[in-house]
Amino acid sequence: MDPHTIERFEKGWMLLAATLVLVLIGVTLSNVVQAAVPAVDMHHHTLKSVNPQDLSSTPFATPGLKQNEMGQYELYMLAQAFMFNPPVVKVPAGKPIQLFVTSTDVVHGLQIENTNINIEVIPGVVGQVTYTFKKPGVYRVGCNEYCGVGHQSMMTQLIVEETP
Numbered sequence: 001m002d003p004h005t006i007e008r009f010e011k012g013w014m015l016l017a018a019t020l021v022l023v024l025i026g027v028t029l030s031n032v033v034q035a036a037v038p039a040v041d042m043h044h045h046t047l048k049s050v051n052p053q054d055l056s057s058t059p060f061a062t063p064g065l066k067q068n069e070m071g072q073y074e075l076y077m078l079a080q081a082f083m084f085n086p087p088v089v090k091v092p093a094g095k096p097i098q099l100f101v102t103s104t105d106v107v108h109g110l111q112i113e114n115t116n117i118n119i120e121v122i123p124g125v126v127g128q129v130t131y132t133f134k135k136p137g138v139y140r141v142g143c144n145e146y147c148g149v150g151h152q153s154m155m156t157q158l159i160v161e162e163t164p
C-alpha cells in the first residue's frame with residue numbers, strides 16, 4: 001500500500017473510534033438524565049415509590065377510587081396488618097381501572113379472585129396494574145403473602161358495578 005492509502009485507512013479507523021466515543025458519551029449522558037427524573041411524578045402516573053412512614057403528600061393519603069384529569073379511574077389501596085384500606089371498594093364495570101397498591105408495614109400480597117391480579121405489596125414500593133372488570137359482581141380480595149397472626153382475616157371486597 002502506498003502511504004496515502006495507509007493514511008486514509010487510519011483516518012477511517014480514527015473516525016470510527018471517535019464516533020464510538022461520542023455514542024458512549026451520549027448513552028451515558030441520557031442515563032444520567034433519566035436517573036435525575038424523580039420517581040414520584042403524580043401528574044404522569046408513574047408513582048413508583050413512596051415513603052411508607054409518610055404518605056401524606058401522595059394519593060395514598062386518601063385511599064380509594066379517583067378519577068384523574070383525563071377521566072381515567074385510579075384506585076389507590078393500602079395493605080396493612082391485617083386489612084386493606086379502603087375496606088370495601090366500588091368500581092365501574094367495563095372501564096380500565098389503574099390500581100396502585102402499597103404497604104405501610106410488612107410485605108403483603110394482593111390477589112383478586114376471578115382475575116389475574118396478583119401483586120406482591122412491598123413497603124415503599126408502589127405495585128401497579130391496569131384491569132378492566134367485564135362482569136359486575138363481588139370480587140373477593142385477599143392477602144396471599146403470610147404477614148402475621150391476622151393474615152387469614154386480611155381480605156376485603158371489590159364491588160364491580162354495572163355502568164349505566
Ligand SMILES: [Cu+2]
Nearest residue numbers: 108143147154
Ligand atoms: Cu397481609
